[in-house]
Amino acid sequence: MAKDTVLTPKTETKPKVEKPRLYKIMLHNDDYTPREFVTIVLKVVFRMSEETGNRVMLTAHRFGTAVVVVCTREIAETKVTEAMDLAKEAGMPLLFTAEPEE
Numbered sequence: 586m587a588k589d590t591v592l593t594p595k596t597e598t599k600p601k602v603e604k605p606r607l608y609k610i611m612l613h614n615d616d617y618t619p620r621e622f623v624t625i626v627l628k629v630v631f632r633m634s635e636e637t638g639n640r641v642m643l644t645a646h647r648f649g650t651a652v653v654v655v656c657t658r659e660i661a662e663t664k665v666t667e668a669m670d671l672a673k674e675a676g677m678p679l680l681f682t683a684e685p686e687e
């Protein structure tokens with residue numbers, strides 16, 4: 586290496602791995618869907634126990650909405666579609682939505 590070569594330190598390259606944005610799946614209350622049906626959907630689609638499903642269902646029943654789970658957008662879309670398909674098949678107005686977390 587020549588004597589007068591100037592060595593400049595490499596600028597550090599930080600890996601840019603963006604955290605995936607997370608989505609909340611919301612359960613909405615309505616006046617028609619039977620409580621038992623809501624709990625069944627929560628058990629089947631979201632793999633909740635009877636106890637947890639009941640608790641989430643009652644939260645929506647009392648307060649209007651309940652957070653079901655926080656997950657990536659892809660999973661949220663799949664789960665909302667699965668849950669809504671079950672509701673539609675049964676002729677229930679039950680509503681699940683997904684919204685980005687702040």
Ligand code: TYC
Nearest residue numbers: 613614615618619620645646
């Ligand atoms: N409010 C409904 C009833 O009294 C039960 C229900 C609970 C419906 C939660 C939707 O997200 C819901 N039959």
